[in-house]
Amino acid sequence: MKSSNVFWGVFLITIGLIYFGESVNLFQTDLSGLVKLWPLIIVFIGVSYFKIPNIYKLILSGLNGILFGLILVGMLSCKCSHGCPANWFSHSNIKINTDHRNVVTKSIALDSLVTSANLNITAGASSIDLEGSTDSLMMYKAEAEIIDVQYDNNSDKSTANLNLKLGESNDINVSRHTEIALNNNINWKLNVNAGAGDLSLDLSKHKVNEVSIQTGVSSCFLKLGNRADTVNIDVNTGVSSVDIEIPKDMACKIQLKEGLSDINLDQFNKVNNNIYLTDNFDKTKKVIFINYEGALSSLSVNRY
Numbered sequence: 064m065k066s067s068n069v070f071w072g073v074f075l076i077t078i079g080l081i082y083f084g085e086s087v088n089l090f091q092t093d094l095s096g097l098v099k100l101w102p103l104i105i106v107f108i109g110v111s112y113f114k115i116p117n118i119y120k121l122i123l124s125g126l127n128g129i130l131f132g133l134i135l136v137g138m139l140s141c142k143c144s145h146g147c148p149a150n151w152f153s154h155s156n157i158k159i160n161t162d163h164r165n166v167v168t169k170s171i172a173l174d175s176l177v178t179s180a181n182l183n184i185t186a187g188a189s190s191i192d193l194e195g196s197t198d199s200l201m202m203y204k205a206e207a208e209i210i211d212v213q214y215d216n217n218s219d220k221s222t223a224n225l226n227l228k229l230g231e232s233n234d235i236n237v238s239r240h241t242e243i244a245l246n247n248n249i250n251w252k253l254n255v256n257a258g259a260g261d262l263s264l265d266l267s268k269h270k271v272n273e274v275s276i277q278t279g280v281s282s283c284f285l286k287l288g289n290r291a292d293t294v295n296i297d298v299n300t301g302v303s304s305v306d307i308e309i310p311k312d313m314a315c316k317i318q319l320k321e322g323l324s325d326i327n328l329d330q331f332n333k334v335n336n337n338i339y340l341t342d343n344f345d346k347t348k349k350v351i352f353i354n355y356e357g358a359l360s361s362l363s364v365n366r367y
Contacts, residue, residue, distance in 0.1 A: 069124040070131075077132030103130055105279070105301060131302070165206050170199035176220040179250040186229035186257040190240040194265040196247040201225060205241040245269055250291070257281055267308075278303050287351065289313050294351045303360040307353070311366045314344040315351040325361040341366070 083089075110123060180200060184191065200223055203210070213226040229241055239260070245251060252273040255262060259280040266274070267288035272295070276283060279301040286308040287294060294313075298305060309315055317331060317339040331339035344350070355362055 069121050070128040073125045073128030074132045077129050078136060081132070081136050166204065167206075167210070168202070168204040169212075170197060170202040171212070171214055171225070173198070173200040173246055173249075174216065174220060174223070177216065177223045177249060178221050179252070180223040180225060180246075181252045182225045182227065182245070182254070184227045184229070184253075184255045184257070186241075186255070186260060188239060188259045189229045189257065190261040191229070191243065191255075191257070192241070192263045193243040193245070194263065195244040196268055197244040198246065200246050200249075202244045203227070203241060204243075205229070210241065247290075267310075276300075276305075284308075287313075289349060292349050296351065296353045298353070298355045298357070298362075300357045300360045302358065305355070305357070305360060305362045307362075307364045308367050309351050309364065312343075312347065313349045313351050314347045315341045315353065315364070315366075316344060317353045317355065317364060319362075320354075320356040327361070327363040330366050331364070 177200065182201070200214075203212070211228040211230065213228075215224050216222065217224070227243075229239075247269045250270045250272055251266075253264070253266070253271065254273075254275045255264070256277045257279070259278075260282075262276070262278070262281060262283040262285075264274075264284065265286045267286045268290075269288065270290045271287060272291050272293065274285065274287075274294070275297045276285070277299045281300070281303045283298075283300070283303060283305045285296070285306070287296075287310065289310040289312055296307070315331070317328065319326065319337045319339075328339050331341055333339055353364065
């Protein structure tokens with residue numbers, strides 16, 4: 064029996080039993096506190112990577128199914144507006160209040176010698192929208208309290224290095240939402256390391272050579288354009304939903320190293336359990352390479 068079958072079976076049974084118990088008044092309690100169990104999922108996922116007998120991996124999958132079911136019920140029962148994980152994925156709760164005195168909109172000037180840039184984003188529980196372009200090197204809009212930006216050039220001034228760190232605040236009036244726009248005339252390498260939150264990265268108008276995404280508990284949307292000849296994408300997720308859109312006129316190879324993941328690759332030809340190719344892979348020079356590793360996650364790659 065596959066670990067994924069055990070996980071999804073136990074997961075659905077857990078949710079069904081909880082709601083059945085509520086419907087027949089077997090228990091009446093606030094279930095929102097169940098969200099506090101989420102770190103245990105990461106613990107069990109970590110243990111499953113050790114070389115242990117398959118029977119123990121099946122047991123861990125079952126435990127993860129129970130935990131994930133409990134946490135999902137807790138998230139759906141949560142009534143808080145900022146601290147609850149159920150609301151980390153809702154833009155309605157984290158839109159920037161432009162009347163707030165700490166909201167800043169800043170741009171970083173583009174040096175005439177710069178032809179490429181590296182952008183490193185580190186975030187905790189945040190919402191990030193990267194969309195649109197700017198004549199500057201980068202423009203961002205966020206609460207001054209949570210954002211820290213460092214900028215420098217390499218020795219010959221041709222490559223800009225940007226480090227953007229998004230912190231957290233205990234003030235419920237401080238938004239966790241950040242908007243970013245990048246210059247679309249230079250080559251970009253993007254690295255995102257996010258603990259939990261909502262990532263929306265529309266890079267369809269930009270020259271992007273590399274994208275690296277590491278997330279914990281998150282929802283991630285990534286859209287690529289066809290302005291670069293070769294694009295390398297590395298995605299490493301925990302409990303996440305990942306949706307990627309790529310242009311039809313580019314070839315694509317996907318290599319998977321998934322854990323308990325739900326994979327939707329209907330527009331790809333399956334080579335084996337780990338490798339998928341587009342039908343034009345040998346017919347075009349423009350190629351996207353996607354390396355994906357997910358624990359408890361879902362992956363969908365669509366061509367537009």
